[in-house]
Amino acid sequence: MNASLLAGRDVKQLLLEHPDIDLLLSKLESKQITGILSPKILEEITKEINLGKQEQKTQIGRTIAPINPPKIKQASRPHGLEHYDISLFETNANEVDVNLEVLFEITGNSITEGRKEDINSFFNNRFQRISAMIRQQGLPNRPITISKLIQERRSRSGYSSSTTILGMVNDPKYTKKGHFMFVLEDEGAEIDCICYKEEDNPNPIIKTGLMQDDVIAITGSFMDNNDIFRVDEFHRPPLRRHQKKSSEDGVSVAFLSDIHVGSKTFLEAQWIKMIEWFHNDPLAKTIKYLVLSGDVVDGVGIYPNQDKELAIKDLYKQYSRFAELLELLPEWVECVLLPGNHDAVRPAEPQPALEPEIQSDFNSTTFVGNPCSFRLHGVDLLSYHGKSIDDFVSMPEVSYEHPVEAMKEMLRRRHLAPTWGKKTPLSPEPEDNLIIGKIPDIFVTGHVHGHNCSEFKGTTLVCSSTWQDQTAYQRMLGFQPQPCILTIVNLKTHASASIPFA
Ligand SMILES: [Fe+2]
Ligand SMILES: [Fe+2]
Structure with missing residues (x-):
């Protein structure tokens, strides 16, 4: 009545249930609506109030310049792929x-036929073919056979006499101190080899190791009073x-x-x-x-x-x-x-x-x-x-x-x-x-x-x-x-x- 509105029976219940009667009244006043309040007017004004509330929720502060619509991102994929x-x-x-x-x-x-000769031929074929690949890249010295290395053991001692040999790896293992040991074998002889673990410049082979029956070339020399060949360098087929x-x-x-x-x-x-x-x-x-x-x-x-x-x-x-x-x-x-x-x-x-x-x-x-x-x-x-x-x-x-x-x-x-x-x-x-x-x-x-x-x-x-x-x-x-x-x-x-x- 104070707002110069006349509420009939048909809107009485709606007004009683309205969540914000004060806001409704001020809205009617601002729109200069007076006289009989019909359910239709009531519904329209309530809708406007609700829309305004939603906008208020999404808009924080004033918009002073148009904002670019957010870019659509692809959802992350399962399995992280x-x-x-x-x-x-x-x-x-x-x-x-x-x-x-x-x-x-x-x-x-x-x-x-699985005979001994077949097995020999299988390994000889591997030795020759992978050796040829290793030689292709150029080695620091012309490789000699392991039996020749053993014969010339005295002259091939010490750091200054580096020798290169080719062979197949047998029994690769690490020592307790982390040095890498193996036997290298070619068609005629075999020799014990060691690659020392050096803290400052460790040989990559120390990290990766070798597999039994790998074909490699190594460069190194004999250590004094020892029959073990010390490896300084490993050579493998080139991988460009x-x-x-x-x-x-x-x-x-x-x-x-x-x-x-x-x-x-x-x-x-x-x-x-x-x-x-x-x-x-x-x-x-x-x-x-x-x-x-x-x-x-x-x-x-x-x-x-x-x-x-x-x-x-x-x-x-x-x-x-x-x-x-x-x-x-x-x-x-x-x-x-x-x-x-x-x-x-x-x-x-x-x-x-x-x-x-x-x-x-x-x-x-x-x-x-x-x-x-x-x-x-x-x-x-x-x-x-x-x-x-x-x-x-x-x-x-x-x-x-x-x-x-x-x-x-x-x-x-x-x-x-x-x-x-x-x-x-x-x-x-x-x-x-x-x-x-x-x-x-x-x-x-x-x-x-x-x-x-x-x-x-x-x-x-x-x-x-x-x-x-x-x-x-x-x-x-x-x-x-x-x-x-x-x-x-x-x-x-x-x-x-x-x-x-x-
Ligand atoms: Fe499987
Ligand atoms: Fe399988």
Whole structure:
């Protein structure tokens, strides 16, 4: 009444329930509204009051100049993987024909009988080929044989008489004081060697160590009254920055390994999620090849009590199921499949391709042995399952968490699996087929169920991800795998993308 307003029965209840009657009245007064207060007027003014309150909340202070709208940021990705730039993956796989050339794999060419002569020839071949690579870069002295060094022991003592020898490493170990000791052996003799740990300028080999059966050259001299050769310098095959080749076609290659179909821990739901992605995502349309680097099934009898962890207990049914799962991929994807230590081939490396009876279940798949060098549209790839990483982890810098360090070590010594008689069974072929003759443009491994995609001296290193969840054995060791990550590399731009599905 005081505000010259007449409130009828229809607004009485609304006024009684109004949250801020004073504000309402002053608003009506400022708008010079008097007379009968209808529900419509009341509703309109209440709306204005609420809007004003909201604006007050968001606007702190006065706007004295227009503010640029905030830039939209991409949300952080699961697994901490980087975003990729789709413009670097331009060509649809459907637009180009398959261009795959296998350069080396062992299938049909394993000729060893496993005799002593075969083993000798295997090691001699390695010694000669890696020695030739080491000599290529130029050594400080002309190398002599170890037997000549022993004969001339007296004249080759002391710091001033440096000598270079070539040989194969045996029994590498660290002393309690951190010095590095080993035996070096060539075709005729062997000698004990030591590299002292010097605090000011430590030799890099002290940090990384060497592997049993590595081929190296060393420069040093005998110490007084001692038959141990003191090493000052180590020489390895040269590892210059590699100039990657690029394809004219901008199609991509994707990498996976260790699918372990047949195991109860195979992640089928995530596989289906990836299949849907393959059919719908623009990046997937550029994927012409899928490289599967071994352990595609879990196998049978690979480790004690494995049957308790198997969902499919028949080996052939495991492969048939995997063939069905691959069949779900779009028709433009061509697979390259090599075996691993869980597959149905001999464990000794190089391993041949899966047998024809298994191959007959699969479409659009090229079966090769392990390791395999091949060329896709002019780009050189080396794919190796990676069993020898089990040996490389004995080196101080290599661990199952950082398997890519093992890959770098393989490139440094130009050998995929140097050590005989430990965790990696080797087939003593007359030629050592595990030597890395040419540095590849893309080097890929699997086996350790981790994931990595990085660059090393101009080569792309891919540690392909698994499709198996943590196993009971891994849980016991406290190892956390990185499953369900598809790594994609474009053959023209060499851009990479890692897409998680778990
Ligand atoms: Fe595996
Ligand atoms: Fe494996």
